[in-house]
Amino acid sequence: MSPQQNPNLQKLMQNSGLWRASSIDRELQSGISSGFDVLDRELPGAGWPADGVTELLYDTPGIGEFRLLAPALARLSRSQSRRIVLISPPYIPYPPALHALGIDLDALLVVRPGNGRDMLWAMEQALGSKGCSVVLAWANRTPGRKRSTGQAQQKGPGNGLEKGLENGLSDKQIRRLQVASKEGRSWHILFRPAAAARVHSPAELRIHLGPDTGGAINLKILKRRGGWETDVIRVNFNDGLNQPTPDFTKLFIPSLKRNHVISNQARRPLDRPVFPATADRNLHPE
Template sequence: MRSSTVLVDLSDAPEGVWRGDELGEAGAATCPSGHPGLDAELPGGGWPLGAMTELLQPDAEAPLWPVLLPSLARAVAERGQPVALIGPPHEPFGPALAAGGLPLEALLWVRADAAPARLWACEQALRCAEVAAVLAWLPQARLGELRRLQLAAARHGALLFVCRPDAVAPSASPARLRLRLQPRPDGQLDVHLLKRRGPPLAHPLPMPGRGTRLGGLLDATRPGRPVAPASTRTLPMGEGGATVVRLDLRRALRQDPAHALARASVAA
């Protein structure tokens, strides 16, 4: 049997037909990222609601908060509900997050070391109507487990970010958006769009690797400055040892604030 090639002209296609050379989901629900250059490249002009956004990093210590903090602060302000942090690599550094617009009382830190506990906690947070967004570190998640999270986010229209190692980039993912965050020697970030509904992005997007208020925060933490006392309240969550840590007051600054601000869980 002789095969034949059929060329279809879509120039006169009706409205609602997506073309592969243009950004899709113009009417999809999104949350602005807070970075105009990035929003211009994201389908719908922002992070998708009701879908997974996957963030790949060379290691868990790489900068992350400068990219996500504006959108998380906006989600909290609009909905008046907390952000769930599932298994962050370090304790959230409250003063830096608050300086970026994310109040400390709006954080729910779920401390879980085992992969099953993190997945369970992430699903429960996605099903909770009292959570504005979920940010989870799931380095060992498998494809089927990620699909479950994608379905949970879709059912409840949640804002979901999943952090994974850069080594999984060649593998398949159900995420609607997939980005690689690559630190540069000058302290900036290169954001690669690995997956989106639209044409590939030829060049990475440059973004700041540190928040604009970092200098002022470092000045405020110099020796001799008074530091607010800190206290925490832990709530057992079940399923493999996951624990919710509610940060009630600002965490006392460490002896080396510059090092603390460079951590992945810090809004540096």
């Protein structure tokens, strides 16, 4: 029996906030356009959500995870009097670049909590405050990975972050953030390690990000409201960043032999980042 015929089922559909996986509403523009048509087509509400937790799962910083968000952040920073809060960014969010991406710097607020407990507190407060349009939080520690935590914690103050979130965020914590985000009508972007994809999360939207060699980013929506997991979607930035400058190889660079410039393809597997993905205070030559 179809739901149209069963009055009980129909009532349930109307009253309980249930949705049918097959009826993702692409016409209704309730989200914030991501600035990339190919992505907007796949997102419920034809854009980034206005609230709720969005998880971005990736391991290597630098693959375009911020440029993916930049058009939406730029629009939000200029169209609303609410703030954009960045919690525990791993590096300095660099104002000249943010400005060039169209983000109004006055809307930004950077928060660097000293430990994981404070970080969670700050996230929940910011989300529930009703004064923020977006709260971005970097919680990308691989769950259970001990490799750098022991070493990092001995290296001076400010590294307590690993302590609180050593095993990543728990189900319960994300649920709290989701509730706060709905209450404060703030969009929560949570950066998490790719390994977190293996565990369940109450987040409304989960996207895995992967690198691409030609000025794009490869993403795969793992979970969305009103839809199934997608195939890999290639989002092209069209910013000319990831393409060699045409005449570049012809330039005379004294200290650089010409053939150095020509790409030598990956000889090693792609799994290791250049340096630890946490705060660069921990960085030290190997």
